[in-house]
Amino acid sequence: MITVKSVAYWLMGGILLAQSSPDLVVHVEVNLVQVDAVVTDGKGKPVTNLTSADFEIRQDGKPQRITNLSYIDTTGGAMTLRAPRVKGAPPLPPVDLQRSDVRRTFVVVVDDLGIAWENLPAIKHALRKFVEEEKQPKDLVAIVATGGGMGIFQQFTTDPKQLLAAVEHLKFKPMLNRVGISSFPSFNPMGVVSSPIPGAVSRQQSALSIGSILRALRNMPGRKVMLLLSEEMSMTNNENYVQDLGDQAIRASVAIYAVDPRGLPTLQLTAADDTSALNSRQISRVRMERSASYLFSQSGLSYLAQQTGGLFFHDNNDIDGAVATVALESSGYYLIGYQPDASTFSGANRQRFFHKLAVVVKRNGLHVRSRAGFYNTPEQPRDTSRIPLASKTHQGQIERAFASPFSLNSIRLRLTGLFVEVPKQGSWIKGLLHVDAGSLQFTEDADIHRATVDVVTMLDGGGLAEPDFRSDTVTMRFSPATYQTAMKNGIDFTFFHQARKPGPYKLKVVLRDNSSQEIGSASQFIEVPDLGRKALALSGIMMNAENQRAAASAPGQTEAQAVDDDPGFGPAVRIFPRRSKVLFAYQVLNAKTNQRNLPELDLQTRLFRDGKEMYAGVPIPFDPTGQSDVTHMEVEHQLTLGSALPPGEYVLQIIVTDKLARKKAATASQSTDFEIRP
DSSP states (O other): OOOOOOOOOOOSSOOOOOOOOOOOOOOOOOOHHHHHHHOOOSSBBOOOOOOGGGGEEEETTEEEEEEEEEEEETTTTTOOOOOOTTOOOOOOOOOOOOGGGGEEEEEEEEOOSSSSSGHHHHHHHHHHHHHIIIIOOOOEEEETTOOOOOOGGSSOOOOHHHHHHHHOOOOTTTTTTOOSSSSSOOOOSSSSSOOOOOOOHHHHHHHHHHHHHHHHHOOOEEEEEEEEEEEEOOOOOOOOHHHHHHHHHTTEEEEHHHHHOOOSSOOOOOOOOOOOOOOOOHHHHHHHHHHHHHHHHTTHHHHHHHHTTTTTEEEEEHHHHHHHHHHHHEEEEEEEEEEEOOOOOOOOOOOEEEEEEEEOOOOOOOEEOOOSEEEEEOOOOOGGSSSSSGGGGGGHHHHHHHHHHHHSSSSSSEHHHHHHEEEEEEEEEEEEEEEOOSSSOOOOETEEEEEEEEEEEEEEETOSSOEEEEEEEEEEEHHHHHHHHHHHHHHEEEEEEEESSSSEEEEEEEEEETTTOEEEEEEEEEEEEGGOOOOEOOOOOOOEEEEEEOOOOSSSSEEEEEEEOOOOSSSTTEEEEETTTTEEEEEESSSOOOTTOOEEEEEEEEEEEEEEEEEEEEOOEEOOTSSOOEEEEEEEEEEEOOOSSEEEEEEEEEEEEETTOGGGEEEEEEEEHHHHHE
16 A cells, blocks of 8 residues: 655645656757747737748847747647637536647736735636636646635646636635725825735735746746736835846746736726815825826836736726737747857856847837846756656655646546545545556466556545545456456546535546556546535536446445446547447436425436537436435436537536526536547
């Protein structure tokens, strides 16, 4: 057995792992400086067809000879403006990314310590649109609040469900916020506008949070963008935190796009301002001070955007448009290289010096943005041989796998996590893990094929004080026939974690082959409903081919079983051919009953592809015949995949309506993804 005592898997630390794969990031070496530049036309659209002859680059005012130039497409040519999603459609399923897969790394920083309560709804609306419409499948995203308390939500993920849950988790913190309920509080008779807490203390907390994020981003892959939403980040004479953040962002190759969510303010006195004790000269002074204070509060945001090659969006009520522009601008950039003068990095005891950079595009009508410069300390190359010895041990390998925000595929596997309610035992997360047996190393002894793996699983979230780990060492002993079946179809593992409280959870599994020491990992986000509210709820959906019913299982030891049929037909993989019949089953919980102690439910099935509705069944009444417990019912349906359905990724959605329940609690839905093959 393996005991995992502690794993540093948070965004704020622990993910700074040495990697051998090259990343598309700007870097500085002794004999080469590479700087990224974004070029847009007059309408703000990216320009992608320029050559080195179209650019001029200057270091400290001196022209440099461009030695290399390339355009980096961070979307792989796949970024498109998506059609509006169908109302009520479930989020698209996440993609398990390896480090080399990542095209863009986004961190959305909501400075909840410096945002008024009245602006939070508009921010949340804009971020929902970003997740649902702008985020691309190979974008790695985290949503972080400077006030902390985000838990699992501040981790990098590709999962839209987790990101949408993070948006909903954003809250106003009245005891910590330096702005207050309103961005422009009313003027009181004493001529003083009070702040909830000292601004310097709150700004330092915001700076500490942002600095931690920038350090975490330093070794992250892809085009790195920070979207910073704040309405109070001033640059005072005795506080140099903004300059420090700019330095850290430059060193981490992070472009900061700042958004002031206050929109277009009037800054004029209103009826809510009490100026009865002031003369006309004093009233005029109040107006000027309010305007000056407004501009001063934006100074830090403007500085960070300018220094890092981003944009500052302000005096505009379109927060949605600002966020969409950031996503569009991040679709690609030019990487421009030149060989600096020898004096740029000369001197063993040289003092820290900032070299200014200026990138100019020669074509008329185009706009270019790049970083303001770099420091005279070249970046050190990554040396993967210097990983601490503990990370190379059995325990260290597993800890590093949990720490990484990426899936590892030395052992190829696929994870499905489902919420299930076990009678008299409460709520559980059921994990279905499919493993490619060809990724494992078997030994043969007396016609018995043997392999031993460690299956370490983690459940986090749901109000847990700390992550719940469980570890099982599973030894598989297969006969020759079973071994051949496993090699052909794979192996399925089943495990359980108890979900003691409702809420969003993250399930992650790491599987290690004891013989080869290879590792595979995967994770999934799962929502557990609050059954104590007695509202209608659904379990996760088990989906499999008509001729392969899923075996029933209950909480216990991790089980391994060779798959008897096509692995896609099972609930862990879910890849079905057209014209096949598919079974799907789920639990209906907390249904209300009539005077005859029977529920009155309507069931509807919907099918989506890329957010577009492909099929919507007519709601049909549910027949509870044969159910032993009408508040805990097992439901099974059959779905025929028609020949007209094109191959690709799909989402199946189930909608159950309780005609006896109050309107707000009358409907529950659940969804699962699957694939149709030709």
